[in-house]
Amino acid sequence: MNIQDKDKFFEEFNNGLHRLGRFTLIAGIIILMAVPFAFGVICGVSPDLPAFLKGWINVAVVYFPVSVVEFLVYAPMLGAGGSYLAFITGNVTNMKIPCAMNARDIAKTEVGTPENEIVSTISVAVSAIVTTLVILLGVVMLVPLQPVLNAPALQPAFNNVVPALFGALGLKYFAKSPQIAVIPLALMCLLCIFVPSMISQTSILMIPSGGLALAIGFVLFKKGKL
Numbered sequence: 001m002n003i004q005d006k007d008k009f010f011e012e013f014n015n016g017l018h019r020l021g022r023f024t025l026i027a028g029i030i031i032l033m034a035v036p037f038a039f040g041v042i043c044g045v046s047p048d049l050p051a052f053l054k055g056w057i058n059v060a061v062v063y064f065p066v067s068v069v070e071f072l073v074y075a076p077m078l079g080a081g082g083s084y085l086a087f088i089t090g091n092v093t094n095m096k097i098p099c100a101m102n103a104r105d106i107a108k109t110e111v112g113t114p115e116n117e118i119v120s121t122i123s124v125a126v127s128a129i130v131t132t133l134v135i136l137l138g139v140v141m142l143v144p145l146q147p148v149l150n151a152p153a154l155q156p157a158f159n160n161v162v163p164a165l166f167g168a169l170g171l172k173y174f175a176k177s178p179q180i181a182v183i184p185l186a187l188m189c190l191l192c193i194f195v196p197s198m199i200s201q202t203s204i205l206m207i208p209s210g211g212l213a214l215a216i217g218f219v220l221f222k223k224g225k226l
Helices: 003-043 050-090 092-107 114-141 152-159 162-178 176-195 196-200 203-222
Strands: none
Touching: 003 050, 003 176, 050 092, 050 152, 050 203, 092 114, 092 162, 114 162, 152 196, 176 196, 176 203, 196 203
């Protein structure tokens, strides 16, 4: 296959992916929003509308800007197919992004290439399937494994799964560009030490730390140090 045929195939593939992705994303949102209202109709109950709107506004003010920034940051990393799958299945930060980045490193593909698009889509899809199977297995085995899961010796491990995962992944990328990573990493560590409540706000912290890293990278690039 020559370059023109390859580009044409990828364009057709992407167009079909966008059509399917938009349809499934809209259908998924409608179904997710319809379920609680359906339960309300079946059970004969409904939320207090003014209280519901007040709570929704309070949450939207915080999460709407974060969701926009996350989309702008994650979509280039995941590609079109990976983005559609990741944003409808969830666990973007702690599951889909690490899987896509690891798959990209293993396959040695570059962001923005057709190869990376395919690899990211497959990795996110596999991640979603494996997650679903693990949840299914967990539901089936929840009662028999209850004593093991509640063992005090395992609680520190469960509390540190995400930090351990991102620490292992982050170290590899920090080592590639320490001049870019050191300042954002140090500032975020100091912030979490002096303001412990920010530890649980990783999605919000990624915005300033990512912006700072981009700014440092831009300055270093302009100075010819990258």
